[in-house]
Amino acid sequence: MKVDPDFLDTLRLGGEFNARQCINCGTCTALCPLGMEIMPRKLFRYALLGNKEAVLKSTEPIYSCLLCKMCEANCPGGVHIAENVRALRSYLNAEVLEV
Amino acid sequence: MGIPIASTLGMLGDNLTKRKSALPLAGRVVTAWADGLDLPHGGKTVIYTGQMWQMVPAINAMGHQLAQYEEKEADGMFRMVRRLNRLVNLTSFLARTTAAEREVYYERLRNIARLLKAAGVKFGYLYEDDWYAGALAYDEGLDPAFRAHAQRVAEMLKRHGVERLITVDPHTTNMLRSIYPKVVPGFHVKVTSYLEVLAEHPPKTVRPLDSTVTLHDSCVYARYEGVIEPPRELLMHGGAKLVQPDLEKGLTFCCGGPAETLFPTKSGKIAAQRIEQLKACSPNVVTACPLCLASLSRAAPKDVHVRDISDYLVKAYLPAAKA
Numbered sequence: 001m002k003v004d005p006d007f008l009d010t011l012r013l014g015g016e017f018n019a020r021q022c023i024n025c026g027t028c029t030a031l032c033p034l035g036m037e038i039m040p041r042k043l044f045r046y047a048l049l050g051n052k053e054a055v056l057k058s059t060e061p062i063y064s065c066l067l068c069k070m071c072e073a074n075c076p077g078g079v080h081i082a083e084n085v086r087a088l089r090s091y092l093n094a095e096v097l098e099v
Numbered sequence: 100m101g102i103p104i105a106s107t108l109g110m111l112g113d114n115l116t117k118r119k120s121a122l123p124l125a126g127r128v129v130t131a132w133a134d135g136l137d138l139p140h141g142g143k144t145v146i147y148t149g150q151m152w153q154m155v156p157a158i159n160a161m162g163h164q165l166a167q168y169e170e171k172e173a174d175g176m177f178r179m180v181r182r183l184n185r186l187v188n189l190t191s192f193l194a195r196t197t198a199a200e201r202e203v204y205y206e207r208l209r210n211i212a213r214l215l216k217a218a219g220v221k222f223g224y225l226y227e228d229d230w231y232a233g234a235l236a237y238d239e240g241l242d243p244a245f246r247a248h249a250q251r252v253a254e255m256l257k258r259h260g261v262e263r264l265i266t267v268d269p270h271t272t273n274m275l276r277s278i279y280p281k282v283v284p285g286f287h288v289k290v291t292s293y294l295e296v297l298a299e300h301p302p303k304t305v306r307p308l309d310s311t312v313t314l315h316d317s318c319v320y321a322r323y324e325g326v327i328e329p330p331r332e333l334l335m336h337g338g339a340k341l342v343q344p345d346l347e348k349g350l351t352f353c354c355g356g357p358a359e360t361l362f363p364t365k366s367g368k369i370a371a372q373r374i375e376q377l378k379a380c381s382p383n384v385v386t387a388c389p390l391c392l393a394s395l396s397r398a399a400p401k402d403v404h405v406r407d408i409s410d411y412l413v414k415a416y417l418p419a420a421k422a
Contacts, residue, residue, distance in 0.1 A: 014242065033353050033369050063104055064362050066369070067238055068318040068353035089240025097105035099112055099241065 007050040014090030019044035021077035028071035028081060036061045040071060040081050047088070055088065056096060062088050102165050102361050106177035110184050111235060112244040119248065120150060120231035122157050123188055129153050130226045132205035136212050142223030146212060146293070147264040149232040149271030152204045155389045156196035158359070164193050166363040204389065210409035211267050211293050217302040217417055222265055228255055234270035237278060238357065246282050249274075253283040263289040265296055269319035269326070269388045277323065292320070294387060294408070298329035302416040307338030312411065313380035314341060315373065315395065316351035317388035330387050330408055337415025342380040352376060354386075356394035370398035378403045385411060 011017050022044055032039050039061050046054040055062075065085045072081040093099040111121040129150050138146070168177075183189055215222060230252050236245040256264075266272040269292070276290035312334065320326040327348050334341060346352040355369030374395060377384045384405045386392040396405045 014240070033355075033372070034358075034365060059104065060101070060362075063239075064358055064365060066318070066353045066355070066357040068357070069322040070318070070350070070353065073322055073349055086238065086240050090242045091240075093108065093240050093242075097108070099105055099109045 001049075001051055002053060003050040004052040005050050007052045007055075008047060010095075011047060011087060011091050014094060015087035016080065016083045017047065017087040019048055019079050019084055022048075022075075022079050023077050025076060027074050027076065028079075031070050031074055033066060033068065033070065034061075034064055036064065039065060040085060043088070044079070044081075044084060047084075056092075059092060059096075062092060100170065100172060102168050102363075103174045103177040104361060106174070106181040107165070107361060108239050108241060109181045110190060111239065112241040113181070113185050114188070114190060115231075115233060115236050115241070115244045115248050117185070118188060119251070120154075121233070121235045122154055122161060122190055122194060124150060124153055124157060125191070126227050128201065129229055131201070132208040133212070133224055133226070136209065138212065138222070138224040140223060141225060141259050141261070142221075143260060144220075144222045144263040144265065145259075145261055146215065146222050146224055146267065147271065147275070148208060148229050148267050149234075149274070150229065151231075151234075151268040151271055152208050152389045153201070154231070155204050155393050156200040157194035158390075159200075159393055160196055161190065161194040162359050162363060165360060169363055207389070207407045207409050208267065210407075210413045213417055214297060214302065214409065214412055215265065215293060218297055218300045219302075220265070220296060220300065225259060225261075228259065230255065232271045232274040232279075234274050235360075237274065249279050249283050253279060253286050253288075256288055261288060263291070266290055266292050268390075269317045269324060270390070272326070273319050273323045292324070292326055292329070294320075294326060294329040294333065297412070298332045301333060301336050304337055304415050305418055306414055308334070308411060308415045309338065310383055310411070311340045311342055311381050312383040312385045313343060313377050314347070314385045314387075314408075315354065315377055315391055316347055317386070317391050318351055318353050320387060321349055321351050330385075333412055334385065334408065337412060339411060339415075344376045344380050346376060354388075354391040354394040355398070356390040359390075359394060366394065367398060370394045374398045374400075374403060 355366040358366040
C-alpha cells in the first residue's frame with residue numbers, strides 16, 4: 001500500500017472531511033441500504049491513512065451513496081458521514097473526473 | 100461499463116452554470132402550474148418551488164434514457180453529448196415530457212397553494228424567477244457550479260426584497276434553509292416548509308379523511324431538517340389513521356431516488372425494499388417529497404397506491420370542487 005501523507009489535506013480543500021471520531025464499529029455499514037461493504041467506514045479509513053489509490057478505485061461506491069444519513073443518525077462517534085462523502089465527491093470531481 | 104459519471108455530472112454542472120438549472124425547463128413549464136390561481140407577483144413572503152415538482156417528469160424521462168446505458172460502454176458518446184450540450188440544451192431533448200405527465204405534478208403545486216390560501220397565509224410568487232436551488236449539484240459535489248449558482252439565487256431574492264420563503268419540497272427547503280447560509284455570506288431569508296406553515300395554522304377540517312395510511316418520511320425532511328411531526332399532525336388532524344413501519348421518523352429508510360440518475364438498478368432495488376416495508380402497514384402510501392413520490396410510484400405494485408400528502412390534505416381541508 002502506497003501512502004500519500006498529503007492526501008487528507010488535499011481532500012479537505014474540497015470541503016469538510018473529518019472521520020477521526022470513527023471507532024470502526026461498523027454500525028454504518030450494517031445499516032446502509034446499499035449494502036456495500038466498503039461504505040463508509042473502510043473508505044474513510046483509507047482516506048485517513050492516506051491510501052489515495054484505494055479511494056480512487058472506489059468511484060462507484062462514492063457516487064452510489066444516497067446521502068440518506070441512516071448511518072449518520074446512528075453513528076456512535078457522531079461522524080458527519082454525508083458531508084464526508086460529499087467532500088470525497090468534490091475531490092474526485094476536481095482531481096480525477098475533471099468535472 | 101455503467102452510466103459515465105464524469106460526463107453525466109459534467110452536463111448537470113454545465114447546465115447549472117449556463118442555464119440556471121441542472122435540468123433546464125422552459126419558462127412556461129416552470130410557471131404554468133400557477134395559471135388561474137391569481138398569485139401576486141413577488142412580495143415579502145413568497146411560495147418558492149425551486150422547480151422541483153415541475154422537474155420530476157423530466158427527471159423520469161432522463162432516467163429512462165440514461166438507464167439504457169447502464170450495461171453499455173458509452174463513455175465516448177457521453178463525452179460528445181456533453182460537448183454538444185454546452186452549445187445547445189440537449190438535455191431538454193433527452194428529457195422530453197408530455198403535458199399530461201407535467202399536469203400530474205402541477206396539480207400537487209396547486210394543491211399546496213390552495214391549502215396555504217385556505218389557512219389564511221398571504222403569499223406571492225416569483226414566476227419566471229422561481230429558480231432551481233441547486234440540490235443535485237450540491238449533493239454530487241459540484242461545488243464551484245453550486246456556489247456560483249447559490250450566490251446568483253441569493254442576489255435575485257434580494258432584488259425582489261423577499262424576506263420569507265415558503266418551500267414545497269424537502270430538497271429546496273434544505274438548500275435554502277441549511278446550506279445557503281453556509282455558502283452565501285449574509286443570506287438571512289427565513290425559510291419554512293409549507294407543511295410547517297400549515298401545521299402551525301391548520302385549516303378547518305371540512306371533509307374528515309376516512310383512510311388508514313402509512314407515511315413515508317423523506318430522509319431530507321426527517322434527518323436533515325427535522326420536519327417529522329407536521330405531516331403526521333396534518334394527516335391525523337384531517338382524520339387519517341396512521342399505521343407506521345419500524346423505520347420511520349429519524350430512522351426512515353431511503354426511497355432510492357438519489358441513486359436514480361447514475362445507478363438506476365440500485366435505486367429500483369432500494370425503492371422496492373421500501374415499498375415492502377410500507378405496504379406491510381397499509382396499501383395507502385403517503386409521501387411528502389416529489390422525488391420520493393416518483394421513486395416509490397415506480398416500484399409500487401398495482402395494489403399499492405402512492406400519493407402525495409397534499410392529495411389527502413386537499414380532501415380533508417378544502418371543500419369539494421364543483422363539477
